[in-house]
Each structure stands twice: as C-alpha cells, then as structure tokens.
Amino acid sequence: MLNVERGGSAYGARLITDQPIRNGEVIYTxxxxxxxxxxxYQTVQIGIDTHIEELGVLAYMNHSCQxxxxxxxxxxxxxxxxxxxxxxxxxxxxPSTEWEMDRPFICLCGxxxxxxxxxxxxxxxxxxxxxxxxxxxxxxxxxxALDKARIAPDAVVRQSVGVERSTHA
Ligand SMILES: [Zn+2]
Numbered sequence: 001m002l003n004v005e006r007g008g009s010a011y012g013a014r015l016i017t018d019q020p021i022r023n024g025e026v027i028y029t030x031x032x033x034x035x036x037x038x039x040x041y042q043t044v045q046i047g048i049d050t051h052i053e054e055l056g057v058l059a060y061m062n063h064s065c066q067x068x069x070x071x072x073x074x075x076x077x078x079x080x081x082x083x084x085x086x087x088x089x090x091x092x093x094x095p096s097t098e099w100e101m102d103r104p105f106i107c108l109c110g111x112x113x114x115x116x117x118x119x120x121x122x123x124x125x126x127x128x129x130x131x132x133x134x135x136x137x138x139x140x141x142x143x144x145a146l147d148k149a150r151i152a153p154d155a156v157v158r159q160s161v162g163v164e165r166s167t168h169a
Contacts, residue, residue, distance in 0.1 A: 002028065002090070004060045014089045015060045021084040027069060028078040030055060041103040046073035047137050063118055064091035066111035070133045071097055081133065093132050095121040099141045 006013045021027055033052040036043060042059055043051035058078065061069075068084050069092050071077075084090070091109075094101065095118065104119035113131065121129060121138045122145060129142060 002057050004057055013060045014062055015057055016087055016089050017084060018086055020086055021080045023080055023082050025080045026077045027080055027090070028058065030058065030076040030078075032056070033076075039098065039100065039102045041101075043102075044071060044073070045097045045099060045137065046076070046135075048141060050137075062089065062091050063094040063107060064109045064111065065093065065107060065114040066109065067091045067093045071135075073097055073135045073137065094118055095124055095129065096132055096134050096138065099138060 001018050003016050003018060004013055005016050017027070030052070032054065034054045036051050036053055037049055039045060039051050040053065042055070043053045044055060044058070045051050058071075061078075068080060068082050068088065069078050069090050070081055071092050072079055078090070078092070095115075098120045099122050100120040101118065104117060104123075107114050107116055107118045115124060115128060117123060121134070121142060126142065126146070129138075134142075
C-alpha cells in the first residue's frame with residue numbers, strides 16, 4: 001500500500017510504500033483523473049498539450065534525480081525501475097513528463113548527478129535527458145526544439161555573408 005507521509009521531506013510530504021516492490025512491477029495505475037490543457041504544480045503532462053490532474057496519492061510523489069519509479073504516460077502507470085524496500089519514498093524524474101513546469105524549484109535530492117534546477121525538460125541538455133526514461137511527448141518536444149536550434153546558425157551565416165559582401169563592395 002502507498003501512504004502519504006506529511007512533513008516527511010524538504011518538499012512537505014512524501015509518498016512511501018509499506019511493502020517491498022520488485023524492479024519492473026506496476027505500482028499504480030492512474031484512474032479517475034481529469035484532462036486539462038494548462039500545467040499547474042499539481043498536474044502531470046501526458047501529451048504535447050495535455051495534462052492530467054486529480055491524481056490521488058500520486059500528487060505527493062516527489063521528484064528525484066535518481067528516481068526509483070517512472071510514470072509511463074502512455075499506459076498511465078507508475079512502474080518501479082529498481083527493487084524498493086518497505087518505508088522507502090517513491091520518486092520520479094519530473095522532466096520525464098514535464099516540458100515546462102509551472103513551479104520550478106532547486107532540487108535537494110542529493111544525487112551525485114543532480115540537475116539542481118528542476119524546471120522541465122526544455123531546460124536540460126539532451127545528454128542529461130539521455131540518462132533517464134523520457135516519455136514520448138517529451139522526446140517529440142526535444143526534437144522539435146533541436147530542429148528550431150538548427151535554423152538559428154543558418155540565419156547567423158546568412159547575416160555574416162551579407163556583411164562580407166558589403167565589405168567587398
Ligand atoms: Zn536532484
């Protein structure tokens with residue numbers, strides 16, 4: 001069973017399991033949620049412009065840069081990505097679902113590879129994102145952002161060619 005422990009962490013509350021969970025086990029299936037089109041600090045993003053709220057105990061699952069679960073937004077499940085002991089806190093990597101967060105924060109997870117500023121995937125490098133399970137809508141948004149970034153250097157080259165021409169004229 002999953003329990004909410006209030007005042008249990010730097011973030012105010014945390015979600016803990018009272019039973020051992022095996023790597024790969026589906027811990028929770030999201031049901032009874034509501035679909036919205038704006039991110040709030042209580043929503044989880046499940047598509048390019050789709051977010052869900054009213055998530056029950058999941059609302060208390062904190063971020064970690066070394067998480068023990070993933071939220072699979074295609075199947076709407078929470079899955080263990082390692083064995084979890086009783087009384088351990090459950091966590092997931094917020095940028096694996098969130099492109100741009102409503103309330104960014106400084107992470108205190110203590111992991112050696114902590115990303116520090118948790119503001120959504122758009123603020124992380126591809127190298128950092130590659131270390132994690134990332135949902136498809138985040139991959140799509142990252143590819144889109146890279147495509148846009150590729151246009152920028154061309155614009156700079158065209159501009160400098162223009163300058164050269166005017167110099168030689
Ligand atoms: Zn961290």
